[in-house]
Amino acid sequence: DGGITQSPKYLxxxxxxxxxxxxxxxxxxxxxxxxxQDPGQGLRLIYYSQIVNDFQKGDIAEGYSVSRExxxxxxxxxxxxxxxxxxxxxxxxxxxxxxxxxxxxDGTRLSIL
Amino acid sequence: xxxxxxxxxxxxxxxxxxxxLRCNYxxxxxxxxxxxxxxxxxxxxxxxxxxxxxxLVQGIKxxxxxxxxxxxxxNLRKPSVHWSDAAEYFCAVGAAGGxxxxxFGTGTQLKVEL
Numbered sequence: 001d002g003g004i005t006q007s008p009k010y011l012x013x014x015x016x017x018x019x020x021x022x023x024x025x026x027x028x029x030x031x032x033x034x035x036x037q038d039p040g041q042g043l044r045l046i047y048y049s050q051i052v053n054d055f056q057k058g059d060i061a062e063g064y065s066v067s068r069e070x071x072x073x074x075x076x077x078x079x080x081x082x083x084x085x086x087x088x089x090x091x092x093x094x095x096x097x098x099x100x101x102x103x104x105x106d107g108t109r110l111s112i113l
Numbered sequence: 114x115x116x117x118x119x120x121x122x123x124x125x126x127x128x129x130x131x132x133x134l135r136c137n138y139x140x141x142x143x144x145x146x147x148x149x150x151x152x153x154x155x156x157x158x159x160x161x162x163x164x165x166x167x168x169l170v171q172g173i174k175x176x177x178x179x180x181x182x183x184x185x186x187x188n189l190r191k192p193s194v195h196w197s198d199a200a201e202y203f204c205a206v207g208a209a210g211g212x213x214x215x216x217f218g219t220g221t222q223l224k225v226e227l
Contacts, residue, residue, distance in 0.1 A: 040122070040220075042117075042203060043217040044217075045215075048212050050212055092157075094213065099209070101159050102213075102215060104156035106155055106156040
């Protein structure tokens with residue numbers, strides 16, 4: 001079945017370390033998105049990409065980086081510059097063209113040790 | 114800039130009772146509106162969407178929503194709630210172009226009493 005796979009489900013990081021969250025989709029979608037979810041704050045957009053080798057900052061990009069070398073993959077790196085990285089991270093994708101909704105993966109919960 | 118307000122943080126209803134979750138949006142043009150549901154520790158599942166046309170839209174799991182332009186609202190309704198509907202519900206507004214980014218509300222946590 002087609003879908004979006006985020007791994008790992010749970011991730012622990014020591015302070016000062018970078019960590020990369022994986023997002024893979026086999027839906028043949030052009031656009032991909034990363035959101036951060038904190039209790040009581042809804043979802044906030046970190047980065048998005050509409051096409052391979054291109055991406056744009058969202059509302060809270062500081063301390064994060066992404067790459068889009070393949071259509072299927074949009075990994076998110078949480079750098080040591082992100083001062084409060086503990087959160088639930090959600091990846092989404094959608095086809096371009098027309099009015100299509102975003103589809104979401106099951107998320108990765110990142111915690112600081 | 115677009116924004117979404119979900120005024121109810123928590124709602125508790127009895128199983129079998131009707132449900133209405135409120136959503137108000139701010140957007141300069143005709144909005145694209147969505148309702149998503151999230152179970153604990155899971156991703157978001159699309160319940161329904163509005164792009165244009167009929168202002169009453171039907172979704173999955175027996176949910177419906179009505180777009181009211183004059184009130185800038187897109188409230189979610191269900192005539193009879195089931196215990197399995199307990200979850201968090203998010204309203205979102207989208208923009209055509211510019212990456213089709215979504216702006217989410219802060220969510221409404223639904224509890225269902227048996």
